[in-house]
Amino acid sequence: MLGKLIKKIRTSKGFTQAEIAKSAHISQSNYSKFEVDAIEIRATSFMMILDKVGLDLEEFEFIKNGYSYSDKRKLLIKFFYAPYNSNLKLKEIYNECELILNSRYDEDIKDIRTLCSALIHLNNDNDIEQARIPAFEIWDRLKKMEQLYISDIYLFNAIMFIFPLETIMETRNFIQKSIDRYKNFQNIDRMSINIILNLSYLYISNKKYSEALTEILNIEPKCKQLNAYIPLAICYIRKGICMERTGSEEQGKQWIKKGLNIVEVLEEEKLLEALKLELTL
Template sequence: MQTNIGSTIKKIRSDKDFSQKYVVDGVMTQSAYSKFELNKTDITYSSLANILENLEVTFEEVLYIQNGFKHTEKDAIFKKFISTSYNNEENIKELFNMAVSYLHKKDDQLITDIKSLCEAFLILLYTADTRILQTTVSSVWRRLSDGNQFYFSDLYLLNSIFYFFPLETMLEIKKLAFKSIERYGDFQNIQRLKINFCVNISLMLIKEKCYVEALEEIETAILLSKKQKAYLQLAVCYVRKGICLNCLDNNGFPWVQKGIELLTVLEEHELLQMATVEINLYSEV
């Protein structure tokens, strides 16, 4: 059960065996802080930020603790969204039902967008009806494109829809997304999104038989994957690099084999199946 934030802060402070004086040093009076711990008064955000720094916890961790050491329902939906494979029917249905359940209780734009995208993914899996698909995805894109800057949740939404657009549009969206990602530095591993953008574009380029351009995206993704230790994406990149080299009359089989072996070692059976399908579909040898 969720408690008041003052009580949560008090528990964290007590568990760490920190005194009130230590926690509020240079921030506010101990008397005012004591009332906050007793949920008798509120404090400013700047004061709370300084107190959390002294407590050596983040605001996200406090919310997690406050909610009984589990994510809030909204956070759980978002975290599942960013970790779900868009061709996994079971996970998409589960995510869709979670979003519907949440929206029955509370209106929320992010969860509404996630629900719409789940519908789009299911359309893609069931019918591949591009007309309905574009209508569903466009509602999310209209909202995102109205802003001047993509924020954290926007970037993950964007990553899941941008490959529904024409290749030229995808490349422009990628440029805008990369600028926004740079502003976040290493915030919550957001740099990994760069890999996803490059990997998704590489497949579109392969489908268009633009193998040289696809290789450029793949090489960028390989460098980023190694830096971020993103081994699943690295394996996919190796397979696609091999496909491109084969189609360019070079020997890409060692790269294909390298990617397959890595997926096998990681026991990523779903990705292994996907890679096999891509090899059969796109290798022109």
């Protein structure tokens, strides 16, 4: 299947078999066999072919999947941006994990299912100790890694709501270093913003307003640069909360009003309700 798809891309871009074979350092005979899926080629040769035809691996996978992300990729993204206090959304993701796991085993999907279950338990019973039990194995593995990869960052984004803030703070620099390694990777800036916004929420929930404000001020320029209006509105509201609670009440109210106005203009009603609840934390 890979070979036939490469052939389709090659011919549409006007390359000959000889040109592609030369770029991949394989014989034209072997390349010809690869295009009809008669043989496999080395991963290094395959990556050279993609480079020659002007694709990266992520775009190739997108095309191979019918110009769509794979079920796993879509589920990872959905889980990363899910509201972790919404059992409805968590149960939806949990059920999607079940469907995938019924057809094949996947460690990342299994971990997402485990975290959904833990978060649902936390939302229902507010028993954080019980919620940590199924998630502990994942957390123990993550904190022992030398660096986090993208799927690990997705998991960490959720698990930070289950473990003590002090524990999360101990790994803060480690998380940032892992994100920094991906500074040129697609959408990493938005991923970074989302993680830091979640961290700021945890700080505010634990009345650590100066720490929350530091995080917010660090990502506010990035939100503006990316025209990320919803994250920017959340920054304004949480900045206002921090200012109100640390003595700058009038200035804080102005930032809160500014943030709420943006959310209202964008007609994000559910988000508006959730953010108004944050004002009572």
